[in-house]
Amino acid sequence: MKYDFNEVIDRHNTNSVKWDFNKEKFGEEDVIPMWIADMDFKAPEAIIEAIKKRADHGVFGYTAPDENYYKSIINWMDKHHNFKVEKQWICPAPAVVPALYWIVQSYTEKGDKIIIQPPVYHRFKGAIEDNQRIVVENPLKLVDGKYYMDFEDLEKKIDSKVKLLFLCSPHNPVGRVWTKEELTRLGEICLKHNIIVVSDEIHSDLVFEGYKHIAFPNISEDCANNSIICTAPTKTFNIAGLQVCNIIIPNEVLRDKFLNALKINAMGDLNTFGIVALEAAYNEGENWYREMLNYIQCNFNFLENYLRKYLPEIKVIKAEATYLAWVDFTALGMKNEELRDFLLKKAKVAFNDGYIFGKAGNGFQRVNLACSRYTLQEGLRRITKALNGLEKNI
Ligand SMILES: Cc1ncc(COP(=O)(O)O)c(C=O)c1O
Numbered sequence: 371m372k373y374d375f376n377e378v379i380d381r382h383n384t385n386s387v388k389w390d391f392n393k394e395k396f397g398e399e400d401v402i403p404m405w406i407a408d409m410d411f412k413a414p415e416a417i418i419e420a421i422k423k424r425a426d427h428g429v430f431g432y433t434a435p436d437e438n439y440y441k442s443i444i445n446w447m448d449k450h451h452n453f454k455v456e457k458q459w460i461c462p463a464p465a466v467v468p469a470l471y472w473i474v475q476s477y478t479e480k481g482d483k484i485i486i487q488p489p490v491y492h493r494f495k496g497a498i499e500d501n502q503r504i505v506v507e508n509p510l511k512l513v514d515g516k517y518y519m520d521f522e523d524l525e526k527k528i529d530s531k532v533k534l535l536f537l538c539s540p541h542n543p544v545g546r547v548w549t550k551e552e553l554t555r556l557g558e559i560c561l562k563h564n565i566i567v568v569s570d571e572i573h574s575d576l577v578f579e580g581y582k583h584i585a586f587p588n589i590s591e592d593c594a595n596n597s598i599i600c601t602a603p604t605k606t607f608n609i610a611g612l613q614v615c616n617i618i619i620p621n622e623v624l625r626d627k628f629l630n631a632l633k634i635n636a637m638g639d640l641n642t643f644g645i646v647a648l649e650a651a652y653n654e655g656e657n658w659y660r661e662m663l664n665y666i667q668c669n670f671n672f673l674e675n676y677l678r679k680y681l682p683e684i685k686v687i688k689a690e691a692t693y694l695a696w697v698d699f700t701a702l703g704m705k706n707e708e709l710r711d712f713l714l715k716k717a718k719v720a721f722n723d724g725y726i727f728g729k730a731g732n733g734f735q736r737v738n739l740a741c742s743r744y745t746l747q748e749g750l751r752r753i754t755k756a757l758n759g760l761e762k763n764i
Contacts (some may be wrong), residue, residue, distance in 0.1 A: 373658055375411055387436055392720065394479040402749050405695060407542070409740035413647075417607060420650035422642055431640040435462055442652040443616055447601070450575060453585035453645040459620050461628055462640055464613040466572050466600045468496040471534070472631035473568055473617075474599060477624070478503050478533045485535040487528065488517060488728025489696075491570070494536045495728075500748075506532060506710055509730055510544060515687060517544040528563050535560055537569045540576070543696045543736040544589065544725055545689035547562040547581040550589070553619045557586070557593040567597045568669060572615075575606040575659065578667050585607035587620055591675060595621040598628065606659060607651040608740070614644030648710040666693045669739040676750050681757065693740040699732035702757075708735065717756035719749045 381389040388403045388410075412418070440457045446455040463469045470493065478484065485510050487495045508524045522681040537556065540547045548556075560567050561614045569586035577583045578666045586595030602615035619625035670689055677684050683701040699709055706725050713719050713735065724734025739746060 371611055371662050373411075373414075375662065375745065376742050377412075378560065378744050379410060379412060381410060396714050398718065398720075401718045402745060402752070403720045404738045404741060404745070404749055405720050405722045405736070407605065407738060408610050409662075409693065410742060410745065411662060411740065413650065414609050414655045416658075416681065417647050417650045418485070418500055418607065420646045424643065424646045430642050433638045433645055433753075435645055436647055439645055442484070442649045443556060443601075446603075446652040447585070447618075448510065451585045451588075453471045453588060455618055456620070459618050459625065461617045461619060461632065462680055463617055463632065464641065464644070465604070465610075466570060466615050466617075467493050467497070467526050467616065468601055468637075469600060469617050470494065470568070470570070472635060472637075473499065474498060474534070474626065476627040476631040477566055480532070482527070482534075483532040483714050485524070485532060485565070487536075487541075489724065489731040489734070490536070490538050490727055491542045493568075494538070495562050498536075504531070507728065510541075510546075515542070515685075517546050517583070517687070519548075519552055519556060521559065524556075524559060528559075528565070532563065532565055534566050534568055535566055537586065537588065538573075539569050539571055540691035542572045542573055542692055543694050543722075543724075545692050545694065545696055545732075547577055547583055550584055553584055553586060553589050553593075557589045557596070562685055563595055567593070568600070568673045569597055570600045570687035572600060572605050573692045574601065576663065576666070576693060578663070578670075578689065580731065581690045583691070587618075594702055597623075598619075598624060601735060602646040603651040603655075605649050607655055609644075609651065610649045612644040612647045613641050614648050644656065666739055669693075669741075670695065672743060672746060673737075673739065673750070676747075680754055682752075684753075684755050693703075693738060695737040695739050697721075697735050697737050699735060702733075704733070706732055709735070712756065712760075715751070716759065717753045719752055 388406050392401050444455050447455045474497050482507045483504045483506050484498045485506045489512055495505050506527050572666040574583040586597045592687045599618040604610040617641045685698040722736040724731030
């Protein structure tokens with residue numbers, strides 16, 4: 371191992387959303403934060419060096435992506451996902467969440483419906499409701515500890531008002547990597563009903579051994595022409611603060627609508643350091659990426675083994691992708707508020723409450739495992755201690 375992911379880096383006093391705002395966010399200063407989806411790891415050396423070099427130049431005027439920027443994305447997508455991207459399909463943007471808002475504004479009218487598959491990344495619902503569109507829920511089914519899409523329910527929920535479907539691929543928070551069969555069936559239903567698929571593939575590089583991410587346009591040419599793909603190097607390389615992402619739209623008509631949304635929202639230039647970081651990440655980050663993914667997989671194994679041995683009533687859903695563990699606390703028999711209070715006030719750990727991802731998340735928590743093994747161990751030790759204390763009080 372070349373990189374030391376065990377190193378605990380003090381992130382306090384860096385304006386870190388995860389580490390510097392515990393009191394404001396949770397009302398508790400001394401919790402271990404394992405919630406928002408960034409990593410506690412240092413980014414690859416190649417990114418740090420590229421940023422330093424660019425910083426040394428000292429002039430930070432308006433910046434635009436050049437040929438090398440586009441090539442870096444095209445090569446990465448081809449090598450990792452066999453996704454053959456053409457340069458003109460790529461629409462750079464600062465981040466996926468604002469892009470989701472512009473997507474809603476570009477392809478729907480107020481009062482139109484958009485389908486989501488909860489429990490799912492909570493900002494999907496926000497992007498729809500904040501724009502006065504209507505959320506239609508097509509909940510995933512949990513069968514023997516694994517989540518599946520419910521196609522019968524999906525077809526029942528579709529009417530002429532449904533214009534978009536937000537697909538989370540791989541899925542945050544349940545950790546599924548959708549199979550070719552699942553994506554094909556979904557794609558066909560959407561084609562049949564003229565529903566554009568917005569495939570958020572921000573977690574697509576974070577897929578564990580034995581699973582393969584399929585870029586949605588690889589399903590078929592028709593699906594490619596009926597889709598909008600959200601990608602970024604920000605989750606993969608821990609550079610979310612640098613604000614860089616790429617919305618890939620193969621269909622020219624759909625692409626023009628999105629580009630118009632960028633225009634009318636005056637979304638012009640990219641962040642200078644975002645461009646530099648993306649190129650370094652995609653061109654030189656491979657070794658770091660492989661080792662990081664292996665470390666995350668080991669953190670998942672550690673979590674599973676620990677729970678099995680010391681806290682068997684708490685179950686973790688088997689993850690196929692992402693660094694976000696979807697953990698089932700329902701056997702503790704606590705209501706949402708009680709579970710939240712217990713974890714924050716007694717155990718002193720801060721996770722994401724499962725219910726923010728939808729009703730099916732009641733009693734669940736999303737736990738961010740992109741941290742050092744020490745942090746994970748300490749979080750689990752705190753829960754164990756708090757639960758033991760609870761038993762003694764009973
Ligand atoms: C599915 C998904 N989409 C988008 C985002 C956020 O992306 P960005 O930081 O580019 O807005 C996240 C972050 O957790 C996510 O899980």
